[in-house]
Each structure stands twice: as structure tokens, then as C-alpha cells.
Amino acid sequence: VAVEVVVGFLGCGVVGSAALRLLRDHRADIERRSGCRFEVSRILVRDAHRSRDVPVSPELFTTESRDVLAGQDVAVVVELMGGIEPARTLVLEAFRAGKHVVTANKELLANHGRELFEEAEANGVNLSFEAAVAGGIPLIHPLTRALAGERLTRVLGIVNGTTNYVLSRMTDDGMSFGEALAEAERLGFAERDPSDDIEGFDAAAKCAILATVAFDTPVVAGDVYREGISRVSAEDVEFADRLGYVVKLLAVAELEEGDLAVRVHPAMIPRHHPLASVRDSYNAVFVEGPKVGQLMFYGRGAGGDPTATAVVGDLVEVGRSLKDGRTGVMLASRFSEERRIRAMEAMESQYYLLLDVIDRPGVLAQIAGAFGQNKVSIKSVWQEGFGDDALLVMITHRANEGALQQTARDLRALEPVLEVRSVMRVEGAE
Amino acid sequence: VAVEVVVGFLGCGVVGSAALRLLRDHRADIERRSGCRFEVSRILVRDAHRSRDVPVSPELFTTESRDVLAGQDVAVVVELMGGIEPARTLVLEAFRAGKHVVTANKELLANHGRELFEEAEANGVNLSFEAAVAGGIPLIHPLTRALAGERLTRVLGIVNGTTNYVLSRMTDDGMSFGEALAEAERLGFAERDPSDDIEGFDAAAKCAILATVAFDTPVVAGDVYREGISRVSAEDVEFADRLGYVVKLLAVAELEEGDLAVRVHPAMIPRHHPLASVRDSYNAVFVEGPKVGQLMFYGRGAGGDPTATAVVGDLVEVGRSLKDGRTGVMLASRFSEERRIRAMEAMESQYYLLLDVIDRPGVLAQIAGAFGQNKVSIKSVWQEGFGDDALLVMITHRANEGALQQTARDLRALEPVLEVRSVMRVEGAE
Numbered sequence: 102v103a104v105e106v107v108v109g110f111l112g113c114g115v116v117g118s119a120a121l122r123l124l125r126d127h128r129a130d131i132e133r134r135s136g137c138r139f140e141v142s143r144i145l146v147r148d149a150h151r152s153r154d155v156p157v158s159p160e161l162f163t164t165e166s167r168d169v170l171a172g173q174d175v176a177v178v179v180e181l182m183g184g185i186e187p188a189r190t191l192v193l194e195a196f197r198a199g200k201h202v203v204t205a206n207k208e209l210l211a212n213h214g215r216e217l218f219e220e221a222e223a224n225g226v227n228l229s230f231e232a233a234v235a236g237g238i239p240l241i242h243p244l245t246r247a248l249a250g251e252r253l254t255r256v257l258g259i260v261n262g263t264t265n266y267v268l269s270r271m272t273d274d275g276m277s278f279g280e281a282l283a284e285a286e287r288l289g290f291a292e293r294d295p296s297d298d299i300e301g302f303d304a305a306a307k308c309a310i311l312a313t314v315a316f317d318t319p320v321v322a323g324d325v326y327r328e329g330i331s332r333v334s335a336e337d338v339e340f341a342d343r344l345g346y347v348v349k350l351l352a353v354a355e356l357e358e359g360d361l362a363v364r365v366h367p368a369m370i371p372r373h374h375p376l377a378s379v380r381d382s383y384n385a386v387f388v389e390g391p392k393v394g395q396l397m398f399y400g401r402g403a404g405g406d407p408t409a410t411a412v413v414g415d416l417v418e419v420g421r422s423l424k425d426g427r428t429g430v431m432l433a434s435r436f437s438e439e440r441r442i443r444a445m446e447a448m449e450s451q452y453y454l455l456l457d458v459i460d461r462p463g464v465l466a467q468i469a470g471a472f473g474q475n476k477v478s479i480k481s482v483w484q485e486g487f488g489d490d491a492l493l494v495m496i497t498h499r500a501n502e503g504a505l506q507q508t509a510r511d512l513r514a515l516e517p518v519l520e521v522r523s524v525m526r527v528e529g530a531e
Numbered sequence: 532v533a534v535e536v537v538v539g540f541l542g543c544g545v546v547g548s549a550a551l552r553l554l555r556d557h558r559a560d561i562e563r564r565s566g567c568r569f570e571v572s573r574i575l576v577r578d579a580h581r582s583r584d585v586p587v588s589p590e591l592f593t594t595e596s597r598d599v600l601a602g603q604d605v606a607v608v609v610e611l612m613g614g615i616e617p618a619r620t621l622v623l624e625a626f627r628a629g630k631h632v633v634t635a636n637k638e639l640l641a642n643h644g645r646e647l648f649e650e651a652e653a654n655g656v657n658l659s660f661e662a663a664v665a666g667g668i669p670l671i672h673p674l675t676r677a678l679a680g681e682r683l684t685r686v687l688g689i690v691n692g693t694t695n696y697v698l699s700r701m702t703d704d705g706m707s708f709g710e711a712l713a714e715a716e717r718l719g720f721a722e723r724d725p726s727d728d729i730e731g732f733d734a735a736a737k738c739a740i741l742a743t744v745a746f747d748t749p750v751v752a753g754d755v756y757r758e759g760i761s762r763v764s765a766e767d768v769e770f771a772d773r774l775g776y777v778v779k780l781l782a783v784a785e786l787e788e789g790d791l792a793v794r795v796h797p798a799m800i801p802r803h804h805p806l807a808s809v810r811d812s813y814n815a816v817f818v819e820g821p822k823v824g825q826l827m828f829y830g831r832g833a834g835g836d837p838t839a840t841a842v843v844g845d846l847v848e849v850g851r852s853l854k855d856g857r858t859g860v861m862l863a864s865r866f867s868e869e870r871r872i873r874a875m876e877a878m879e880s881q882y883y884l885l886l887d888v889i890d891r892p893g894v895l896a897q898i899a900g901a902f903g904q905n906k907v908s909i910k911s912v913w914q915e916g917f918g919d920d921a922l923l924v925m926i927t928h929r930a931n932e933g934a935l936q937q938t939a940r941d942l943r944a945l946e947p948v949l950e951v952r953s954v955m956r957v958e959g960a961e
Contacts, residue, residue: 123680123822134679134747136861231677237823239669239677246851247661247669249564250553250843317564375829378808383825392553392836393667395813399805400826410823413680421676422852431566 103138104424108416109169109200110144111191112182113162116205116232117144118155119409120179124416125156131413137420142175143168145182145191170194177419179412180204189213196224201423203415205232205408208322211306215319218432227422228432229415234307235260235384237407238400239414244314244388245435251390255355256315257370257528260307262382262402263298264330264350266290268367269380271338272347278333290382300329301350301365308352312363315354315388317438320363325352326445328366337523340455340494341369344483347377351528360443368528369453376529387529446503451480451527453496456512457520460484460491464517468493471511475504492522499531533568534854538846539599539630540574541621542612543592546635546662547574548585549839550609554846555586561843567850572605573598575612575621600624607849609842610634619643626654631853633845635662635838638752641736645749648862657852658862659845664737665690665814667837668830669844674744674818675865681820685785686745687800687958690737692812692832693728694760694780696720698797699810701768702777708763720812730759731795734782742784742793745818747868750784750793756875758796767953770885770924771799774913777807781958790873799883800959817959876933881910881957883926886942887950890914890921894947898923901941905934922952929961 110117124131124139132138141157149162163169169178170191178195180202182188188209193216195202202221204210210217210233221228231241235258244253259265263285270281282299285291297303305325312320330350341348346369354363370377375397379385384402389395401407458464465482472479478498485492497505505524512518540547554561554569562568571587579592593599599608600621608625610632612618618639623646625632632651634640640647640663651658661671665688674683689695693715700711712729715721727733735755742750760780771778776799784793800807805827809815814832819825831837888894895912902909908928915922927935935954942948 119822127680127682130682130747131680133867134675134865238826239673242677243669243673245564246848247672247844248840249847250557250561251840252557252560317560373808373810375808378803378805380803385827390840392549393840394831394834394837396668396828396830397815398826398828401824404824406822407824410678410681410820414677417679418676435564437563 103132103136105140106137106176106420106423107140107142107172107174108177108179109142109172109175111166111169111178111180111188113144113146113153113155114181115405116408116412117181118153119405120412121155121157123409123413131417135417135420136424137417139416139420142172145169166191170198170200175200176423177201177203177416179416180206182206183208185209185212192217193220196220196226199224199226201227201419203229203412203419205412207233207306207310211309211322214310214313214321218319218436222431222433227419229419231415232408232411234310235386235400235402236404237410238384238386238398238402240386240398241314243398248390248393251393253315253388253390255389256311256353256386257376258308258311258352258386259349259376259379260352260384260386260402261298261304261350262384263291263295265379265384266382268330268333268348268350271333271335272342273380275335277335278331299331301327304350304352304365308354308363308365311352311386312354312361313436316356316361316440317436318361318440319436320361320442324363324442326364326366330367333367334523337455337525344494344496345372346370346527347372349376353528357443357449359440361440362443362448364445364448366526368526370529374529446506448502449499450502451497451499451531452505453523453525453527454509454521455523456493456495456518457522458491458493459489459517459519460487461517467515467517468512471515472497472508475508475511477504477508496527533562533566535570536567536606536850536853537570537572537602537604538607538609539572539602539605541596541599541608541610541618543574543576543583543585544611545835546838546842547611548583549835550842551585551587553839553843561847565847565850566854567847569846569850572602575599596621600628600630605630606853607631607633607846609846610636612636613638615639615642622647623650626650626656629654629656631657631849633659633842633849635842637663637736637740641739641752644740644743644751648749648866652861652863657849659849661845662838662841664740665816665830665832666834667840668814668816668828668832670816670828671744673828678820678823681823683745683818683820685819686741686783686816687806688738688741688782688816689779689806689809690782690814690816690832691728691734691780692814693721693725694734695809695814696812698760698763698778698780701763701765702772703810705765707765708761729761731757731780734780734795738782738784738793738795741782741816742791743866745784746786746791746870747866748791748870749866750791750872754793754872756794756796760797763797764953767885767955774924774926775802776800776957777802779806783958787873787879789870791870792873792878794875794878796956798956798958804959806959876936878932879929880932881927881929881961882935883953883955883957884939884951885953886923886925886948887952888921888923889919889947889949890917891947897945897947898942901945902927902938905938905941907934907938926957
């Protein structure tokens, strides 16, 4: 016999509506698979009288959070309001009232993760957040549970659909950044103010959450080095293609000598790397560990329906534990590794550089000298054009970020170097 | 405080040794993440005196299964013997003794799944089998739990590393099937008798398990239509490339009008399909559903260490539920959908055909007529060569398998058709 689990909703936007439809449309399947019958009690909204395309009785809507949080029968609170406040206060209240919480709130997790984990653990309740990163892609559970026996070393993610769409149009159709962004806006893949996506803020928040679960260390969005894609040129994309690479906005979290390096920036990745074939608005997260080798999880990173499947998956997980009389979790004690966040200058990567140079005898030796002085080793050099119009394309071996930045400064000071047109990291190759 | 969970092993081969090493080497991490301390009691082996590279005391080895199964303290039995008997009998005994079971045994699941699910449920214990399909790739849990709110429509898998390695060498290096297989054998990617892999038996067993978990219907290996890759020619691979496709051995499970179609065969998939970039001995499983869209899970499908991470992940999952006082599962009642297995003739796909024809006026009309009579619609035709040496390459729209086979028979009877050189399904395009 199915156990009844009463669920309260905080928020009823795109994801909330999709989750409510999913709970209704797939009711029988969900009950058979989970052993639980999910009943929605109250739904907190801003305007209780607005008409909504949601299959629930209108009197469930309320503008009073206590209607959701004070309900004795409510076992699980689904938080889909987004943003930090009032979501944070309400989630903490839910914990203190002994409610489990399922959330899709990326900002909240990426800024107040530690506080939430501790409060959930102190109250013996669950905090589930599969939907907060990469929408419909099962990621949090695989990383925290299926891979609980592994020590991951690196996570590389394409976690922002807008920027991946823009870069795909630049790569596949030869568009400029501006053209590609205009198309993304026209097709609804970009917000009216796209800077949260384009400048990498969205990806940085997701990077913080991924780093937290992959390395058991509470990481906040502010810890993540961040560079957006607005300076990626059609030229960079074309040279990447000629060299066998594809340009992607990557979220990187990796262990370096026990420290944690976390960063979001455009990067070239080899064409045969599994992430290279992640096109359009799709997301994917690639992880590596010494035992499991390489894994990749691919799918829709946003959208009401995909994200709603993650919310319902979390509800099913919580519901099953309620059914089985399970108590408590251990989020805070799990995410208790104390790792230092490595300064960007101390990180390592390979680099691509595009230099506008005067082509005359001795110039290459001068340029190579600037690399050598900084102990940056050149992997390949390629000259395009001649005379005053010469471009030099260079790929380095893995090098220290600080040394590379010093090399770029030294190059700019060289008389035959007219311009350092681009510097981009190369990931997933060496 | 960590809860002690006593684990008995049945079998200590490559995966078992790797799992024991993982439990020792990552002991502290596993304890922090799971709240459990896993203690290995006894290990059933054929020869208790053989020396093994395993970090456990030699007196743990035993040749008596009752030492593992009758231990009052043993809470979880890890079955890594492989094959059906005696594994089946021992797993059933473990259930009856109230032990949870974690297994990597593909044959057992693919042939006796229903019996195992029922016996586990009757005894209120868990049966976990993440390691039975696609080694280190978290798949069973995401499909059954994270996607519990979704109704999947299709699963396409590259689930056999040997055949994917062979086809990768044919595609990327232009080798013949024989050359590629010889290289796979030399590098240890193929068994001495490779027919289980090459003829698709291994993939068919995995297909049955994937279909079971994706569609809640107990499917056995014998239900799965099966065709291996030994007849895939260098010519097929080359034409696929020219047409924008890649040849892969696919495990397909999909719903067609409420029936379940399950099959393993070589297929052409579009070059931009996420599965197309799964190279060498890697595995990947691609799933589709109306809500979640497209998802793909990629990684190492075999090998001691990757598979051991899945075994330990399952142990952690079981351990956490023990810690939380959880009881019972519901495997049998979950996998209780009664779906008919669709006969191969009733299935639908797109097809590629390679015909050796005499090139003279009116021949194409005759050939097109044979397709039209069988209601198979041609999507594209391409002629290679002239006169007596002409080859005709054709791709159809989605058509009925029976109708396509009849078309092939009709074509063979046409006088200007010298030979139907290849017929191959095309998946993931329309």
C-alpha cells in the first residue's frame, strides 16, 4: 500500500507548474515506483488569484508562507522561488519545522550551502538539490552516492545553455559573437539581459555546487574565478577549429596538490573530447577519477519539464526514505573537507595565444625567449600570413597561470609584437 | 558515529579484488560519506590457498558458501562470481537469510531477474546491480530513481567495449573487421574467444537489463533480437562516413504502441548524435523521454576498478539505508508492467542498403518500384561508379522491418540487381 506524502510548494513558476503537471500526469507510475502517493497541500505564490495552467485546485494557492510551513501534515517542502531571500529564510524555517526540503535554487546553494547543510543535519532532515545544477541531468546523486567510493580529481562542465548555444553558432555556422547572441535572443535561448549567462555568473554558481559535491568541500560562488565569453572572437573559434579544438565555456573544478581550483572561462578542448560534441543549448558534466576513469553526464540543463523531472526524482527519493522509516541525513558532516581554494595565479593549464607580429628574421627567437624566461614551454607554433600582416598562433604545454600572464605582459613589451590578440586556456588535452 | 556494516563476498576475481582494495584505500572517505564502516567478513573463492593481491587477511578466504551466507553478522552479500549457477542459488539463499545483495552479475540479472526481484521483495531485502550494466557508469539508479517521474520512450546504448573498439578502428583508421579484431585481441580489448562480444550476446544481456529498468518490465536476454558486427564491412563504414553517419553496435529498447521493442544490431547513427563520439572501448547509454528530453551517460563499461566503484556505490547506498533503519524495497512490484515484446518484423527503423547493380536506363525506376510496392519510402539515393560496376547506396525513411526485409528479397529477384551487399538499420536520425 502506498504511503501518503504531503508536499508543500514555495513558488509556482515554470518549474513549479511543470512539477505539478508531472505529479498529476504520471501519478500512477510514480506511485508504483516509489510506493508513495504525493499530495500537494498549499502552494506559496505572490498572487493567489492569477489564473495558472496548473492542475490543482485554486484554493491551494496562498500568499502566506506559514500556510505551507506550519502545516502539520506537510512532510516535504519544494522550494522553487529562486534567489536568496526570502527563499533562504523559508528553507531554514522548513528545516526547523522538521520538513525535508527539495530545491532547484542554484543561487541559494552556491552562496549559503554550508549554512543549509548544517541546519538540515541539525534537524535530521534531508536537503535535496538535484535540480539546482544542470536541470534534468542526474548529477548530484551519482556524484555523492554512486561515486562515494571514488576520489574524483577533476570536473569539467558545460553548464550554461545560452553560452553553449552562442559558441555552437560561432563554431558550426561561422557567426560572430554578436550575431550568435542576437540569434540566441531571438530564439529564446538568452534572457533579455544576458549578462548573467554571458559573463559566466550562472556557470560560476553551478561550478561552486559541483565542486562542493565532487570534493566534499563547501565552495561558494565567490570562490570561483570567472571570465565570460564576450571577448571570444570569430578568429579564435576559427583557429581553434584549424588546430583541432572547439571553444566552450567550461566550469572547472580540480584538485591541485590537495588544493581546490575552481574557475569558469572560455577554453579550447580537443575535437575528440566527449565535451566537444555537446552542442546548442545542451549541458554536460565530465568527471575524472583514478578508479572510475572518465565519466560524462549529458542532457538538458534548463527548462521547466527537464528540471521538473529532477524535482520529482528528489521527491521520490525522499518519499521512499519516509516510507521506510528513515531518519536524518548527514549533509554537513559529509561536506566537511577543509580544502584551500587555490589562487588563480597558482593554477595550471595549457594556453593558446594569438599574436599579431612583424615577420622578420629573429622575431620568433625573441618571442620564444619571452616564454622561456617565464618557464612556459611551447608545444606548437603556427604562422599565418607574412610581413606586417603575420599572425602567430601558439599552444603551450601545461604551465602556471601566473607565469603565463607574465609571459603575455613580456610579449606586449616586445617591439615586433604589435598585439597579443587572444589568450585562452586549453583544457582536456594534456 | 559510523555504523559497522559486515559484508560477505562471493567471488574474488578482478572486480572483487578491486572492490576490496577500494574499501581499504578509500576507507576514511567512504566512512565520512556514508556514515558506515564496511567490514569484510568471509570471501568465497574456489581455492582458499592461492595467493592474491588483495588487502585482506588470508583466513577470510573460504571455499564454503555457508561461511558467508550463514554469518549472523553479515548484512550484505556482494556476489561477483559471474555466470548463472551457483550464483543464482547462493543469491536466493542470501535473500532467504535476510541479507541484502549487491551484484555485478549481468547473466544472472538478464536471465533470472524476475525471480530475483520477487525473492528479494518477499524477504524485505535489497538487490542492487549498478555494476551489472556499463561498469562504472551510474545508470541503474538514475534510471529508476532520478527519472522515476518520467516515462522514457527510448534507450540507445553502446554497451560493449570490444565491439566499439573494433568499429572505432574501422572508422578512424580504415581497418577491416579482421584487422581491427586482431588489434583488439593484441591489446587485450577482446577475449580469446570473442564471439560473446562480437555476436552481440553480451550487449543483448545488458539490453535486457536496461529495458527492465527503463520500462519497468522484466525482460530476459532471450527476448532481445540480436545481430553481431562480424558482417560489417569496411565498405559499409566508408559509405556511412560519406553519408554523415558512424557505424555502432547499438542496444535499442523502445516503446512502440505500448509494446516493447528490444534489439541489438549494428546501426548507422548521424555523426552529430552524442553517441557518435563514443570511441574506443568506452560505453554510453542515451535515453529519451517527453519531459526530460535527451540524456546520455558515458564512461568505462568494464574493467576491475570502474566496476568496483559501482559495487562500492551500491554498498554505500545499502549501508545508508541500514544506518537509517530502513526496511525493504519493492523490486518485483516496481517491475510489474506487463508489456508485450514486439516481434522483430513489426519493428520500425530507417535503413541503409548497398546494392550492386547494372547501371542502365530504367534500372532505378525498377528498384524504386520494389520499395514502393512494399510501402518503404526512400529518403536518399546515391550512385557510385558506372556500367557493370555501379553501386547504389540508399537510405529509407522510417519503415516497417518486415516490409524492408520483403523489399530486400524483391530486390534480389530483380535481374539488374547483382547483389544486395548490405542492409543496416539507421538509428537516431528521424
